[in-house]
Amino acid sequence: MTLREFLSDRLRRIALQVICAGLATLFLFATGTQPGVLVILLIVLLLAFLTVNMFDFFQQRARLLELKSILDALDRKYLFTECVPQPKGLFERRLFDLARLAGRDMTGAVSDAQASQREYREYVERWVHEIKAPITAARLICRELDGDTRRKLTAELSQIEAHVERALFYARAENPEQDCLFRQIELEKIAAQAIENHRSLLIQNGIRVELENMNCAVYTDEKWAVFILGQLLQNAARYRGPEPAVILSAKPLGRQTQLIVHDNGIGIPAHELPRVFERGFTGSNGRIRGGSTGMGLYLCRKLAVFLELGLDITSTEGNGTVVTLTFPAKENLTKL
Amino acid sequence: MPKIMIIEDDPAIREELALLLENEGYTALVIKRFTDIPAQAAQEQPNLILLDIGLPGKDGFSLCAALRKAVPAPVIFVTSRDASADEVRALSLGGDDYITKPYSVPVLLARIKAVLRRNSGGPEQADLLEAGELRLSLTKGLVASGGKAVELSRNELQILACLMVHAGQIVSRADLIDALWDSQIYIDDNTLSVNMTRLRGKLAEIGLPDAIKTRRGMGYQL
Numbered sequence: 001m002t003l004r005e006f007l008s009d010r011l012r013r014i015a016l017q018v019i020c021a022g023l024a025t026l027f028l029f030a031t032g033t034q035p036g037v038l039v040i041l042l043i044v045l046l047l048a049f050l051t052v053n054m055f056d057f058f059q060q061r062a063r064l065l066e067l068k069s070i071l072d073a074l075d076r077k078y079l080f081t082e083c084v085p086q087p088k089g090l091f092e093r094r095l096f097d098l099a100r101l102a103g104r105d106m107t108g109a110v111s112d113a114q115a116s117q118r119e120y121r122e123y124v125e126r127w128v129h130e131i132k133a134p135i136t137a138a139r140l141i142c143r144e145l146d147g148d149t150r151r152k153l154t155a156e157l158s159q160i161e162a163h164v165e166r167a168l169f170y171a172r173a174e175n176p177e178q179d180c181l182f183r184q185i186e187l188e189k190i191a192a193q194a195i196e197n198h199r200s201l202l203i204q205n206g207i208r209v210e211l212e213n214m215n216c217a218v219y220t221d222e223k224w225a226v227f228i229l230g231q232l233l234q235n236a237a238r239y240r241g242p243e244p245a246v247i248l249s250a251k252p253l254g255r256q257t258q259l260i261v262h263d264n265g266i267g268i269p270a271h272e273l274p275r276v277f278e279r280g281f282t283g284s285n286g287r288i289r290g291g292s293t294g295m296g297l298y299l300c301r302k303l304a305v306f307l308e309l310g311l312d313i314t315s316t317e318g319n320g321t322v323v324t325l326t327f328p329a330k331e332n333l334t335k336l
Numbered sequence: 337m338p339k340i341m342i343i344e345d346d347p348a349i350r351e352e353l354a355l356l357l358e359n360e361g362y363t364a365l366v367i368k369r370f371t372d373i374p375a376q377a378a379q380e381q382p383n384l385i386l387l388d389i390g391l392p393g394k395d396g397f398s399l400c401a402a403l404r405k406a407v408p409a410p411v412i413f414v415t416s417r418d419a420s421a422d423e424v425r426a427l428s429l430g431g432d433d434y435i436t437k438p439y440s441v442p443v444l445l446a447r448i449k450a451v452l453r454r455n456s457g458g459p460e461q462a463d464l465l466e467a468g469e470l471r472l473s474l475t476k477g478l479v480a481s482g483g484k485a486v487e488l489s490r491n492e493l494q495i496l497a498c499l500m501v502h503a504g505q506i507v508s509r510a511d512l513i514d515a516l517w518d519s520q521i522y523i524d525d526n527t528l529s530v531n532m533t534r535l536r537g538k539l540a541e542i543g544l545p546d547a548i549k550t551r552r553g554m555g556y557q558l
Contacts, residue, residue: 134348140441143352179419181420181421208523
C-alpha cells in the first residue's frame with residue numbers, strides 16, 4: 001500500500017476534517033476570537049489531523065506486511081484465515097470471521113476431494129490386483145491350446161496386462177513415495193525383466209533385441225525402472241520399421257550410468273519431439289499407427305523425475321529413436 | 337517326483353496350475369481347506385510350497401512363518417501384490433522366491449526348478465544331451481559325433497539343445513524363437529535363419545550334414 005493509495009482512499013475523510021477545521025475557524029472568527037489565536041488553532045488542528053492520518057497509514061501498512069509474510073510462509077494458502085492473529089478492530093474482526101467461515105468451507109471441500117482421490121487410487125490398486133487373478137488363470141488355460149492360437153491369445157493377454165500396468169502406475173505416480181524402494185540392481189536384470197514382460201509383443205512384431213555392456217549396477221527402484229524401460233520397448237515395437245531391432249547399451253558417465261535404448265523405427269518428426277512427454281500427446285505417428293494412448297512417455301517422465309533419472313530423447317524421422325536414461329550416482333540421491 | 341503344494345484361493349488358477357505341474361512331471365497337492373494349513377503341510381511333506389499372499393482369513397505372510405516351522409520345504413510366494421515392500425517382507429520371512437501374477441508359464445517353471453535345485457543341492461542341469469549320434473555338452477558348448485567335435489556359439493547351442501530335447505518331434509520356428517528368448521537370446525526370424533544355416537554348416541563339419549530336417553511350413557526336426 002503506497003501513501004498515494006492510502007490518501008486517495010481517505011480523501012473523503014480528510015476533506016471532511018479540513019472542512020470541519022475551516023467551519024470551526026469561521027465560527028470562532030464570527031464570534032470575535034482574535035485572528036492570531038485562530039491561526040495557531042488552525043495549525044494545531046491540521047497538525048493533529050496529519051499525525052492521526054500518518055499514524056493510521058503506518059499502522060495499516062505494518063499490519064498488511066505482517067499478513068503478507070504469514071501468507072508467504074504458508075504451504076497451504078487456503079488455511080490463511082486460520083493462522084492469522086485475531087484483529088483488534090471490531091469491523092476487521094467481523095470481516096475476518098466471514099473470511100474464516102469461507103475458508104473452513106474451502107478446507108472441507110479440499111479434504112473431501114483429497115479423500116475421494118485417495119479412495120479412488122486405492123480402488124484402482126485393488127482392482128489391478130484383482131484383475132491379475134483372471135489374467136493369470138487365462139494364461140495358464142492358454143497353455144492347453146495349440147501353438148498359433150496360444151501365441152495370439154497370449155499376445156492379447158499381454159496387451160491387457162500392459163494396459164492394466166499403466167493404470168496401476170498412473171495411480172501410483174500421484175504418491176510415488178509410498179511404493180518406492182531404492183537399492184542396487186543389475187541393469188541386465190532390469191532389461192531382462194522388461195523384455196520378459198513385453199515378450200509376446202516383441203516376438204510378434206519380429207523384433208530383435210541386443211544387449212551390450214549391460215553388466216553394471218545402478219541404484220534405483222527396480223519395478224519402476226522396469227516399467228519405464230517397458231514403455232520404451234513397447235514404443236519401439238509399435239513404431240517399428242522394416243527389420244526392427246532394439247539395442248540396449250550401458251555406459252558410465254562420471255559416477256552416473258547411462259542406459260541407451262536405440263531403435264531403428266520410423267522416428268519422430270522434429271517438430272513433435274518436444275511434446276512427446278506431454279499427457280495425451282499422440283502425434284502423427286500415433287494417429288497413423290493407432291493404439292497410442294499418449295500416456296506411456298508421460299508416465300515415464302513423471303516417474304523419472306521422482307527417481308531422479310535423466311530422460312532424454314532424440315530422433316531422426318525414418319531412421320530411429322534414441323532414448324537415454326541417466327541413472328544417478330548413489331551418493332547424489334536425495335531421497336532414500 | 338517332487339511334490340509341490342499349491343496354496344491359492346482362486347479355483348481357476350489352482351486347478352490350471354495343478355494341471356500344469358502334473359504335466360511337467362511334478363505331483364501337485366492342492367489345498368482346498370484354508371484352516372490349519374501348516375498341519376496339512378506337515379502331513380503331506382511337500383518338496384516345495386507355492387503360496388498366495390491374499391488368502392481368505394489369514395494373510396500369507398504369517399502363514400509363511402508358520403509353514404517354515406512346520407515343514408522344511410522351500411516357499412515361493414506367488415501373488416498379485418507387487419509393491420516392493422511386500423517383496424522384501426516376503427523374503428525376510430523366509431520365502432525362497434517371489435513371483436508376481438500374472439506370470440508367464442516358462443518363468444514360473446524355471447523359478448520352481450531353480451528353487452528345487454538350490455534346496456536339493458543337486459547338479460546345475462544335465463550337462464550332456466544325447467540324441468541319435470549327436471552328443472552335446474552344454475557347459476563346454478561342444479557338439480560331437482563319431483569322434484569329431486565342433487564348437488558352437490551361444491545361439492547355435494541353444495537352438496541345437498532345443499531340437500535335441502524334442503528329438504524326433506517337429507519344432508516350429510516360433511517355438512524355437514520362444515525357447516531362445518527363454519535363454520535371454522532375443523533374436524528375430526531372420527537371425528534364426530542365419531544361425532540355423534551356420535549350425536547346419538557346423539554339423540556338416542562333423543559328418544552330419546542332414547541331421548536337421550526342414551519340414552516345410554511346420555518347422556524343424558532332428
